[in-house]
Amino acid sequence: MNIHTYEKTWLAVAMVLIVGFIATITYGAVGPGIAMIDDDGGTIDPDTINDDERFSDPGVTHVGGNEYEAAVVAQAWAYTPSEITVPANSTVTFYVTSRDVTHSYTVAGTNVNTMVVPGQVSEMTVEFDEPGEYGILCNEYCGAYHHTMEGKLNVVPEDEFDLTELSTEAPDEAQLGNQTTINTTVSNDMNYDLETTATLEIGNQTVEQDQTVEQDQTVEQDVTVPAHGSETLEFAVDTTDFGTGDHDWTVTVDGHEGSGTLTVTNATEGGDGDA
Amino acid sequence: MAMRNAYIDQFPEEARVIRAALWSSFLALMIGGTLGLIQGLHRTNVLRFIPSQDYYTVLTAHGVLLVITFTIFFLVGIFTWAVTTSLDRGVKDIRFTWGWYAMMSLGTLLVGVSILGGVVDQIPMNADVLYTFYSPFQAHPAFYVGFVLFVVGTWLAGFDWFRTWWAWKKDNPDERIPLPTFMALTTMLFWYLSSIGVAISILAFLLPWSLGIIDSVNPLLTRTLFWFFGHPVVYFWLMPAYMLWYTMLPKLSGGKLFSDPLARVVFVLFLILSTPVGIHHQYLDPGIAEGFKFIAMTNTMFLLLPSLLTAFTVVASMEHGARQRGGEGYLSWLKALPWRDPAFTGMALAGLMFAAGGFSGMINAGLSINYLVHNSWWVVGHFHLTVGTAVALTFMAASYWFIPQLTGKEIWNRSLGLVQVVLWFIGMTFMSNAMHRAGLFGIPRRTAEPQYEGFSFDPAVGTVAEIDAQVALGAALLTLSVYLFITNMVLTTIGGSTSDAIPDNTYAGTLSGPEDSPAIIDNLKLWTSIAVVLVIIAYSLPLASIIDAGGLFGPGIDPWKPSVVVDPSLVLESVRGVMP
Structure with a gap:
């Protein structure tokens, strides 16, 4: 096959770029350990959410050390609980599920972001370093009042935190x-x-x-x-x-x-x- | 008249069908574009004259009309032109051609009416489910039936082109497939492969469910089947634009296509890689293991290759054309290009914007950084550069060449055409840069009022007000551009005078022809088999695990029919009511 020299060079540069992208993402996964939302959260029948050990009384619980769990139920058009408070320097694993349609659980302006699909439990682990206040919003269309679905995340200094x-x-x-x-x-x-x-x-x-x-x-x-x-x-x-x-x-x-x-x-x- | 050799002179029957398809496309563009202006003004709170609940009806119509109706009607028109022109023979049976056009039109009508029911009380239907129609949102059955009719119409259109090619092959057993036909056929092959996903989703699950035949669906399964189709469909929109960049842009530049073999390789890569990437739209979905997402990411990154190759070939072909026109120097050859021609300028600007859209697409494809931008306004900025400019502006620009070919009439006002394509570029520059930046600090997409009670957004650069102003201004310029385009097309068609000066119907020659590539490149069966194998690798395990974990019909998921009559305070009451 007859390929022009310039085109061969371009082809090579393009391949380097592509392999470079894949390499950096791979490094992000195995080096700093950036984990994706996956199937670890398991499935749930939305009708049984009220009987579920985790979701019947959603909110933040302490696991041990600086580790916490936060269970959240999404529903058109609110989160329960709508406000989450966690201490700084903590590792919080969120478990989020939906009672009706697909929502998201998104901490605005951060990479704390997951789809919330009915029948599934989204599990994501987040490290909070500094105190701060964040908005939580639903970024997946969930019906006529989708735009009203919001919440709040407060990361408070450790000495101000209790449960x-x-x-x-x-x-x-x-x-x-x-x-x-x-x-x-x-x-x-x-x-x-x-x-x-x-x-x-x-x-x-x-x-x-x-x-x-x-x-x-x-x-x-x-x-x-x-x-x-x-x-x-x-x-x-x-x-x-x-x-x-x-x-x-x-x-x-x-x-x-x-x-x-x-x-x-x-x-x-x-x-x-x-x- | 005797000497003229435009498309309408060569294929008058086919020209009528193509005109009908293009007009269907333009109508969708006009309505969809107008709805876009309503959204742009509403979201930014510049002007709100509809209730925010109706925003989602408008958004559904905007999405469906522009990314399905506008793009695909244009595609079937332009592929019919490509196949008949490059094979130099008409379709086998023009009634069949009208048949698939009618089927697509009927489908569009059903979908359109069911969406319109969201704002018109007299229509007892609702399909406020957006272009993605994720279950457990349940649209009126007419929405799903219409969607199926439309897609089956495109399948028949593909069959029409294959049939024409088979007939040609019988007469020309030893010839290579002409490039435009090769492009149309490879595109249709991945379209057949990928639209199986949405066909299963609708026919096996959503339609029977909306008719009450089954009680429940698995939302993750139908969602995954949607994206099985939902990413390849973006290449389905893009391939006609690529075809135009390869076969028309070099000619409009005054030269030849740089490399026919590389063009074929590009389309083969799209055939192979378009489908096993859909899970990259589901990086944030629960219920899909990380490894499957990684496979989709890798395939997606390799899918950059054909686009990067296209960038090279398009620019090289333009440079060749410019030098044929007397252009010289490292960059001053740019001045020799025919910038007064709206068809050329529109396509060139579309290509330039596609480069920007390609870069933001690389960000989206990045598995980990995607978490920052997923479902944010960034994504909307991205696809307004890709489908909203690379595709839409190329189609509009190409129409300045095609409509005279199809009508035998000169463009009513070419200068206005030039203004129109430049206006699109300017409008999109305002709108897309603002949307991208907004997404970085978390302003969401698909939201009527991205203004929240408990918090506000904090841009690193600029302000929310400035971003909103740019989006509203951009939307206004883009809508104006659409109206200028439609006006020009209407006045050309009904008021323009028949001219003998319409150029001959041809496409670009090549500097390096098909003889420079091995014949295996034209082996469509081989490439299709590889595509099927890659799809099986990318999808069989994820689909199996989704069905295994959540069941084929889900764990008792109740349908959710979107409705606008609900009072949010009552809903909050009901939220409290069901909480323990």
Whole structure:
């Protein structure tokens, strides 16, 4: 075959370019270890997402050391949870699946980017070095309000990060002179026990643990929340000396707060005494 | 009149079919281009006069009309010209030719009406599924039926050309396949191979599913079958442009094609490599092992080779033409080229932009860096340089040569044609550079309002407002360019005067002819067999593992019919409702 010399040279340069591209990508895979989304996440029946161990309670959990897992369920047109918070200097493995159509889970402006195909679980591991705030968006058309599908990723300094969550349950009203209870549930998604102190404050005074809380007092309880578990604390409140009216209360655990207002009524006004 | 030897004089019957195909193509270009302007203004928030939910209907129509209807109708017209001209014989039966044209038109009509149903309440259909129609989005059955009719129409068109070639071969047993016919046939061979994927996806899964015959599909499987077809289809759009660069551009430059053998090698490489690369659109997909993605990446990189060879041959042929016209020097020969000819200038500018599009395509092909740009506006910038300029501008430019051939009339206003092709280049320069840059910092594609509540985008260079302004300006210039083109074509066809000065219907001669290449190059069976083997290597294991993991019909995937009547606040309620 008759090929012009210039064309042969060009052919050679083109081949060098192509082989060079393949070589750099290969190096990226085996050297720095850039991994692709693959089939490691496995498959899932979208109808069983609520029963799935990982996706029934999606969010961030601690695996150990500086490793975390984040489970996210995508659905037209929202992510659950919509906001993800992880510490700096951590390695986070995301597991994302879809309840309906194909979405993406994309941290805007970064290479954290995966398709989320119903029936499949996308697994990707990301290293977060520096604290920062990022937008999360869906870049695969998912229906009429596709453009509203977004989320947030917060990478916070390590010393500001925990996986403690607090929820409180208390009656809104109590009759004067009755005893009532403020229940506080503390959950811990770190891979180790959380030893901390729970503090209830009604008004602005502090008293010791085991005492019945009276007006304008704070009470503390030591608590150990097991790894990936939760504990419920009961704060007994004696309203005898409270006086009628609204009393604001705050439960503080490990820097997290839950609060409410207890309305103390006269016996004649009704209201359930012991909740 | 007696001395004129234009295509219409040689093949009046075929010229009518080609005119019909080209007009179908131009109509799609005009509608699709107008929709593009609506999108360009809407996304950038310059002007929003449709609800954002309807943006996706507009986007579906824009995609389908421009990348399927506009490109492929032009292709069938130009391939009919190429086969009949280079074999110097008409099609075997013109009724058959009209038959496939009618089938493609009917298919287009069905698809078009079903998409239009997304914005017209009186049409009880919806196909807001975009050009990719990923399940579990479910379009109206008419959308899938129309798509099938269109593709089968192209298969029959290919059969028409093969049949013409077989007849010619009987009469010319010892001759090499003329280059334009060789290009049309090799292109059709990879088209047959690759469109099997979309045919299976629609006929075995999506159509029966939309008719309620089956309950569920495997979204990853239909998606993979789509991309089995979805990347080769971009070469299907591109090959007619390549053919025009090889067979027309050297002639318009005033010279000859540099190398016929290399042109054949290029088309053989496309035949072999076009299909086993589709998984490079799925680098971010779960359920496909990394090794399969690596194979697709490697094949894709080698697919750069024919395009790089084309770049060389096209430029070398142009230089040859320029020197024939008296051009001299290292670069000053460029001045000797016929820059006043819209057909030449349009094609040359299209080739230049294709080089830029090729570079951004190399980025896309890079397995790891693709994660940064996947589904971002970068990709939209990329394919507006490739299909949106290399293909579209070449087709428009070529029309300034073809329409006189097909009508016997002079172009109504050639200067306006020149303005039109240059305007396209300028408009696309604004639009595509802005889109590429926007993608780098994460602005997504396929999104009506890329303005979010919880965060904003932070460009490294420039501002979001400046990028949006460039896109809107570019879209406006491009749309103006389309209208100038259509105006010129309409006035040429209905108002132009028949002329005896139309040049003869020929294509470029070659400096190095087919005799410089071994006969094995023309062995289509051999190359097709190799293509099939590569497809089996690239696809059998991924498809098997997708079916093995997710089932042939998926793990109970419910259909999702796109609709615009849903209130997003109700949807958020339902999200909360189903969460534990």
